[in-house]
Amino acid sequence: MSAAPTRSDTSSCRRARALVALRHALNLGLPILFVLIPILSFVLVSFWTLQDGQIVRTFTLANYRSFFTEGSYLPVYLSTVWLSLQVTFVNVTLATAIALFIFRRTPRVRFFILMSFMLPLFMSYIIKVYAIRTILGQRGLLNEGLMALGLIDQPIEVLLFSRTAIFVALAVIYLPYAILPIYLALDRIPANYLAASADLGASALQGLRHIVLPLGRPGIAAGAVFTFILTFGDFVTPQMVGGTQGFTFGRIVFSQFGLALNWPLGSALAVILLATTLLAVALAGLTLRREHVR
Amino acid sequence: MKQKAPFIDSLLGFTAVVGLVALYAPLIAVVVLSFFQITRLRGVIGFAPFSLEPYAALVANHEILSALATSLTVATIASLASLVLALMFAFYFVTARRGFGLLMQVMVFLPFLLPPIITGLALLIAFREIDFSRGLATVIIGHVVFIVPVVYRTVLVRLQLLGRSLTEASLDLGASQTQTLVHVILPQMRPALISGLLLAFAISFDETLITLFVAGSETTLPIRLWAMMRVGFVPEINALATLILLFTAAITVAIGLMQRSQGERAS
Structure with a gap:
């Protein structure tokens, strides 16, 4: 008699907590995914270089140097x-x-x-x-x-x-x-x-x-x-x-x-x-x- | 009551007229040229008599029509998606902890504050990094990212004006969260939702600079026009431009009048 409501309480409580987590994930996750990460990724790419048509993924300031010199x-x-x-x-x-x-x-x-x-x-x-x-x-x-x-x-x-x-x-x-x-x-x-x-x-x-x-x-x-x-x-x-x-x-x-x-x-x-x-x-x-x- | 200042007023008035002429003269020229084509006889400029030929040519131009279809699809999906997202973000901002809300808001506003060229190439590079090939989906994502801040702003202002008392009354009377949302909050926000949707549609329909980066082989109307203009002059462009101008003018006037009547009701 007393056990049943407690169990449904904890399960609804868990569901509510999952909903809250989902809300944060959607509202913060989507902007991070579609705004923040793209911006960070183009900044990151700016430190790579292009050699023989291939992107070389090592950190360098070469591109910034070319802006001033080339x-x-x-x-x-x-x-x-x-x-x-x-x-x-x-x-x-x-x-x-x-x-x-x-x-x-x-x-x-x-x-x-x-x-x-x-x-x-x-x-x-x-x-x-x-x-x-x-x-x-x-x-x-x-x-x-x-x-x-x-x-x-x-x-x-x-x-x-x-x-x-x-x-x-x-x-x-x-x-x-x-x-x-x-x-x-x-x-x-x-x-x-x-x-x-x-x-x-x-x-x-x-x-x-x-x-x-x-x-x-x-x-x-x-x-x-x-x-x-x-x-x-x-x-x-x-x-x-x-x-x-x-x-x-x-x-x-x-x-x-x-x-x-x-x-x-x-x-x-x-x-x-x-x-x-x-x-x-x-x-x-x-x-x-x-x-x-x- | 404003003080009279005839000299200043005539100076300001003159500037305003110059501004209006600069803004409208090119647009009017395009509309006129769509009906009266320019002719050249031995180098002398003249106008052909009234004709609807460019419009007939437009209807027969499959490239333009398919680009128009793409644009309408993109604008419809993008504006609906933006409205849903903007509503979600707005509710999050008013209910979540302030820090989270502000963090979300800064990120949501960014693409609108940055130059479009930055938003466009950032998305292009991100898509490339995860091997997501360019197409209709990337165009829609690009538009949504750019439009959401505008709709979010419109929706949030209205939501904050509503206040909490109506929501609380509805919940006290036993309505569920969903019932409150559907029967109390959303109907109250209808003008903001409609003008947000129209605004979103208009911006998406017109978006050029971001689309150029993320479009790939997919062609929206502005991109098609851009390509046509680079090649040279096609008479259909004037006809198409006229129709688009009328269409966007109608949407804009509708939004303007709606916000005005909203403002009057609020005050």
Whole structure:
């Protein structure tokens, strides 16, 4: 009489414990399996080498050495960093102005303006690249239009397959990614802060400079980091609009997994790419923290 | 009430217009060119009269249609799987010990925070190390890894808004855990589940950079387009681009309106 319930108690207890274990295994195990291990494995591969088409699994820094000494890796890396910084600067400036513009509308209108800036974000990436090429291309609408109007008689070579074209394409594609975080930061500013500043006699410009922009700074930093990470890692846009001119660091990394087929070297270059983006995140975090302390 | 500042406002307004033109002009150009093809007579540019020829060519293009079928399959499976996983992770985050929850959350968010090129090649190398050959499965896994953080975020926000009182009331009234989940929690979360699902579908349908690494011989629509554009100009591209733009615009507007009405109800 008394033995039966105890036995079923222990068995249900064991089942409950098994369920808890299964829960941890699923919720921690899946991310470890599909996120953590892949990341660790590519870092590991970056320390191996490729010899005669075979991957040699001994620890070496040879790939990292080649980044600094061989071929055009370092110059391309530096020029890509510079390109991404330029895009980031221009886009954050534009995005701040646009976010401010939305912020200064009445709440009713805000949503629709924000929507119209966010809509292209969800538009197919590859189609955006293609569309920009349609306009900027050597036989694109811009060149053809200018020629038809008689403003130029030769297509402007600069427009496609050039650094300028990559710059414009990246700026257009990644603009919404900068607008959203900046606007969300502005949106959190309590309305009475501005009312108070106006009551105390501050002009709209002063309110903007001393209240809105400082409070929007975390959003601006986030927008800058997003833009930098995405432009720095993009390898399709430079290829599609840049042609042979558009040899960016991301393309070099990708080519190691395609034609060049040197996975260890590609992984090492990818580690450098990753380290660069982490550095950008850290720098942004640091500037924000320093402001907090002050 | 905002202070008036005509000069600043016109400057900001001008920037906003420039931004809108830059964002939309290329898209509009593609749509227009899908109906009015460009012609060249002795080097002089002109437009052909309205025609639906590119659309007819599109319907006859088997490569594109099979890529479209692949994309729809991948997006459907990936978004459903992401929704289930995101729900599981969200429940884990609100119920498990904080340390475990945060550990899980950091790992779940990583693929979305890293540049896609890193996520793509990391998966490629991992698949290779365990001799898992590239195909439909690897594409779906790649998409799920990338999408889960977005759906997880949407679902978690809603779950945290729900609070514990409804769940406790349901359990007190004698409902089992499963009954509470099915009849109390999930119905309350329906808007978040739907918008999460739509978002997941839209992102998967469009994903290019990770897919290029893990696709192997499998071709989704963006990869097919990428390959076609590299070769040169095909009139069908404009027609296809127009249809995809309309499709994604519809999904996006639906998500936007849904979240807006949700926000209004909450406030």
